[in-house]
Amino acid sequence: MGRPSKPLLDKERITTTALELVDEKGDFSVPRIAKKLGVQTGSVYHHVDGRDGIVELLRERVCEAIDPTPLTSPGQPWEEALTVWARSYRAAFAAHPKAIPLLATSPVRAPRVLEQYELAAELLLDAGFAPADVMPVIIGLDNVVLGSALDLAAPETMWEPADATATPHLTQALAAMDAGRPDRAFELALTGLIAHARALLLA
Incomplete structure (x- = not known):
């Protein structure tokens, strides 16, 4: 089987999932993001600069509006x-x-x-x-x-x-x-x- 045409994990999906968690619970954690995306926690860290990096991705997403x-x-x-x-x-x-x-x-x-x-x-x-x-x-x-x-x-x-x-x-x-x-x-x-x-x- 070839590689999927769309990456299973990227910054956009991580940001969307983190924002969904924040909208629901007021906070997020990397393990929760990984669980919602069906991946290992370490896989998330390959795409972002830790929790602080995700916070800034969230800031950019909200401020896009x-x-x-x-x-x-x-x-x-x-x-x-x-x-x-x-x-x-x-x-x-x-x-x-x-x-x-x-x-x-x-x-x-x-x-x-x-x-x-x-x-x-x-x-x-x-x-x-x-x-x-x-x-x-x-x-x-x-x-x-x-x-x-x-x-x-x-x-x-x-x-x-x-x-x-x-x-x-x-x-x-x-x-x-x-x-x-x-x-x-x-x-x-x-x-x-x-x-x-x-x-x-x-x-």
């Missing part, structure tokens, strides 16, 4: 570019919320992901931001985006006062809250971040 075009659109104000990019960024991670704790606590090394951060840094520097202010703005944007992506996966009711008389103001506010809570909260936080960044630029 982020549209970097706004960061490179000629003539687009930096505020608008960051806002549109942030919405795309949020949507990409909202599709895989259980990956956020895993990816947010590991150093970013994936070249294709670093390329987007490079574009964001270039955008801010070209807009006139001081180099010392660039990373605080980008990290702040990360915090808003990833926190909001987790919020989209949260239960509809996050606050459940047992006794409304003990928390009358909170109860009133909760009763007035509409179904668009995650989107409204995200836009509020994003608008505030952009406004503060603009103040840094003008200082």
